[in-house]
Amino acid sequence: QKEVEQNSGPLSVPEGAIASLNCTYSDRGSQSFFWYRQYSGKSPELIMSIYSNGDKEDGRFTAQLNKASQYVSLLIRDSQPSDSATYLCAVMTPSGYSTLTFGKGTMLLVSP
Amino acid sequence: SQTIHQWPATLVQPVGSPLSLECTVEGTSNPNLYWYRQAAGRGLQLLFYSIGIDQISSEVPQNLSASRPQDRQFILSSKKLLLSDSGFYLCAWTSGQGVEAFFGQGTRLTVV
Numbered sequence: 001q002k003e004v005e006q007n008s009g010p011l012s013v014p015e016g017a018i019a020s021l022n023c024t025y026s027d028r029g030s031q032s033f034f035w036y037r038q039y040s041g042k043s044p045e046l047i048m049s050i051y052s053n054g055d056k057e058d059g060r061f062t063a064q065l066n067k068a069s070q071y072v073s074l075l076i077r078d079s080q081p082s083d084s085a086t087y088l089c090a091v092m093t094p095s096g097y098s099t100l101t102f103g104k105g106t107m108l109l110v111s112p
Numbered sequence: 113s114q115t116i117h118q119w120p121a122t123l124v125q126p127v128g129s130p131l132s133l134e135c136t137v138e139g140t141s142n143p144n145l146y147w148y149r150q151a152a153g154r155g156l157q158l159l160f161y162s163i164g165i166d167q168i169s170s171e172v173p174q175n176l177s178a179s180r181p182q183d184r185q186f187i188l189s190s191k192k193l194l195l196s197d198s199g200f201y202l203c204a205w206t207s208g209q210g211v212e213a214f215f216g217q218g219t220r221l222t223v224v
Contacts, residue, residue, distance in 0.1 A: 034212055043202055043215040044156075088156070090213075099146070099171070100213055104155035 002027045004091050006103035014111055019076040021106050023089030026070070032092040033065055035074045038105065039085045047087075048074065079110045114139035118203045118216030125223055131176075131190040133219050135203030138184065143205040145186040146213065147178055150200040162186060198223045 003026040013019045021035075032051055036044035048063040050056045050072065056063045062075040072091075076083055086105040093101070118135045125131060137143050147159040158171045160178035168178050175194055179187045186203060203216040 032211070041220075043218040046212050046214065049212050092209075099158055099161055101158075102148075102156040 002091070002093060002101045004089055004101050004103035006089050006106045008104060009107040010109045011106055012109045012111065013079050015079060015081060017079050019079045019083065019108055019110070021074040021087050021108065023072045023103055024070055025072070025091045027091070027093045028070060030091045030093045033072045034090040034100070035063060036088040036090060037085045038088055044088055081110050081112050084108055084110050114214070116203065116205055116214055116216045118219060120219060121217060122220045123222070125193050125221065127195055127223055128192045131188070131193055131197070131221070133188040133201055135186045135216055136184055137205045140184070140207060142183060143207060145180065146204040147186065147188050148202040148204060150202065152199070156202070160188070193223045195223050197221065
């Protein structure tokens with residue numbers, strides 16, 4: 001059974017700090033990895049996708065992937081109160097018809 | 113550009129009543145379509161996915177069914193709602209396998 005694990009949080013950081021969100025997955029065959037942000041009462045929106053080992057940067061966001069350790073992370077630099085949300089890690093394994101498996105999410109709180 | 117529409121945004125239904133939620137995608141052809149449910153305090157649970165018209169797979173056997181009468185239309189239905197059907201229902205689409213999913217605005221269903 002495919003599993004994606006995240007610490008539920010909340011992770012509290014002060015404004016301007018770096019927030020580090022972590023995710024582990026169980027299926028070693030997973031090849032596509034995504035981070036979504038979900039504000040309370042809203043639908044998830046895609047922040048980052050990463051497909052190969054290493055770092056991928058987009059503005060204040062950096063996704064990191066380590067397939068050997070089955071670990072993916074999201075760093076948010078210069079955190080803002082508007083970043084306060086739940087961050088969902090999603091993993092896709094290309095077996096049969098590919099579907100996304102989501103973690104339960106980590107709640108991030110950025111205090112002014 | 114591609115857009116996904118989902119309605120209604122909120123719905124309050126009595127136990128035993130029928131349900132029909134609709135989702136349409138614009139700006140793309142032959143999308144993969146998904147229905148997810150997010151219960152309070154829980155992760156996203158995949159309910160149904162479809163790779164084409166009348167090609168639907170169910171991930172979780174339950175009180176719900178799905179249909180895809182047109183290429184870009186996906187419908188979630190129930191003949192008789194249960195209290196346990198309450199939750200946040202999300203429609204999503206992808207352009208293929210191993211790529212990111214995009215979500216509709218979601219439907220908040222409360223069964224009373």
